[in-house]
Amino acid sequence: MSEALITYELDGPVALIGLNRPDKRNAINDALVDELNAAVQRAHEDANVIVLHGHGSNFCAGLDLAEALARASGKITPPRKRRRHNWHMVFDQIARGPIPVVAALHGAVVGGGLELATAAHVRVCDETAFFGLPEGQRGIFVGGGGTVRIQRVVGTTVMMDMMLTGRLLNPAEGLQEHIVRYVTPAGQALAKAKELAQRIAQNTIETNWKIVNVLPRIQDVSHDDGLFFEQLNSAMARPPEVEQRLREFVEGKAKPLVAKDEAKDAGAPGKGA
Incomplete structure (x- = not known):
């Protein structure tokens, strides 16, 4: 029996989903996408937060080029009718699903791997990570939602530069361009991602849902529509636990969210959790 391409583990309210093709640098093929989809759907029911990571020395080197070649050469029979790209469906389940996703990145985060990473809501990398979009050098184009997600994160000119020249960004540049x-x-990204996920899991489920679903949609609409959308959501009925949380804050019983030193160092390259 072949080893699972995706690993799944529950750590309290956090689901750990791991890409598990380390000998292929966790390159994405159709079988991996199918297993990833199943794991994400399972986590939506089991957990309050997902941590997405890669086994081995890389997060994800992108599209499995051997499978792409087989498809381009006709060795893989195309579907009889056009259908939505399977990557789009799964990555949207990550980006606009019911719970937040934290990505732990290391080694190669390139091509489809970067598209997958930018579907997550919070991204952590270690000092071994590098980011790239080599599709231009392969004669292909991004196909996992990168024209939407990556472009909105880094901007059009940065994405064009990465695609046209094949330039790789290091962790400091990734931080500068808001990729992470x-x-x-090195080796501590997953631990930091787990720590952040546990903190996020302390929020109410309803608040987390609004953050990961309302904010990106407001980005897509006009100023006035955005304010109207915000008002509708802020006026929604709140679960009973909200009153208790507000009372704890007013009475000075709420725990501080982030220590001052941690807040200062959170985004600094080379700083651990």
């Missing part, structure tokens, strides 16, 4: 929000020493 935290940089850790």
